[in-house]
Amino acid sequence: DIQMTQSPSSLSASVGDRVTITCRASQSISMSLNWYQQKPGKAPELLIHGAITLQNGVSSRFGGSGSGTDFTLTISSLQPEDSAIYYCQQSYSSPMFTFGPGTKVDI
Amino acid sequence: QVRLVQSEAEVRKPGAAVKLSCKASGYSLTSKDIHWVRQAPGQGLEWMGIINRGDGGATYSRKFEGRVTMTSDASTNTIYMELSSLNSEDTAVYYCARGAAVLTSIGNLVTSIKFLDFWGQGTLVTVSS
Numbered sequence: 004d005i006q007m008t009q010s011p012s013s014l015s016a017s018v019g020d021r022v023t024i025t026c027r028a029s030q031s032i033s034m035s036l037n038w039y040q041q042k043p044g045k046a047p048e049l050l051i052h053g054a055i056t057l058q059n060g061v062s063s064r065f066g067g068s069g070s071g072t073d074f075t076l077t078i079s080s081l082q083p084e085d086s087a088i089y090y091c092q093q094s095y096s097s098p099m100f101t102f103g104p105g106t107k108v109d110i
Numbered sequence: 111q112v113r114l115v116q117s118e119a120e121v122r123k124p125g126a127a128v129k130l131s132c133k134a135s136g137y138s139l140t141s142k143d144i145h146w147v148r149q150a151p152g153q154g155l156e157w158m159g160i161i162n163r164g165d166g167g168a169t170y171s172r173k174f175e176g177r178v179t180m181t182s183d184a185s186t187n188t189i190y191m192e193l194s195s196l197n198s199e200d201t202a203v204y205y206c207a208r209g210a211a212v213l214t215s216i217g218n219l220v221t222s223i224k225f226l227d228f229w230g231q232g233t234l235v236t237v238s239s
Binding site: 048098099101 | 143145147154155156157162169171205207210212214216221222223224225226229230231232
């Protein structure tokens with residue numbers, strides 16, 4: 004089974020900061036990596052699919068990069084509404100998916 | 111617009127079963143897969159399984175194999191997830207989510223990238239004696 008890890012598990016940053024979250028797969032998953040944002044009490048929302056493609060309607064301050072086993076989610080200029088937990092998820096082993104443990108971003 | 115509306119919260123005793131529903135609107139159920147994902151209190155997201163758009167067949171996480179059944183009713187655009195032999199560790203919010211896919215060129219290969227583009231609001235299941 005493909006395992007996903009994320010770092011850091013949590014971070015605290017200020018408005019306007021550039022924030023980077025890393026996701027690593029236990030084996031190569033090409034670019035089958037997606038990112039989700041979850042705010043308290045809400046369902047997750049898709050931010051990025053295919054490692055780099057911004058979902059329609061998502062702010063351009065979110066960006067994704069990487070391929071193979073190492074991936075990055077970057078928030079270029081942190082805003083108050085970005086306070087959330089961010090999850091990576093692999094779909095390489097589709098139909099089975101695996102989520103990373105999440106990264107909590109506090110502002 | 112696409113919406114997934116889930117059933118209300120449930121309370122069950124240990125050993126019982128629960129059947130949750132997820133009603134899709136704004137698109138045809140037969141055009142997209144549906145996944146189920148759960149989240150225990152204060153924990154991360156856990157993928158449970160998928161019901162296929164075409165034949166209605168399902169694939170389950172090994173963790174839930176034998177305890178979970180996912181079904182669909184195309185006439186009402188509704189998907190169901192039944193989990194049996196409940197224990198306290200099954201206390202969680204259960205989400206249905208629509209599967210989507212796009213074709214992407216990676217090098218010389220064309221790959222189907224799959225993801226979850228719309229989510230239901232979640233159903234809290236509490237297992238307590």
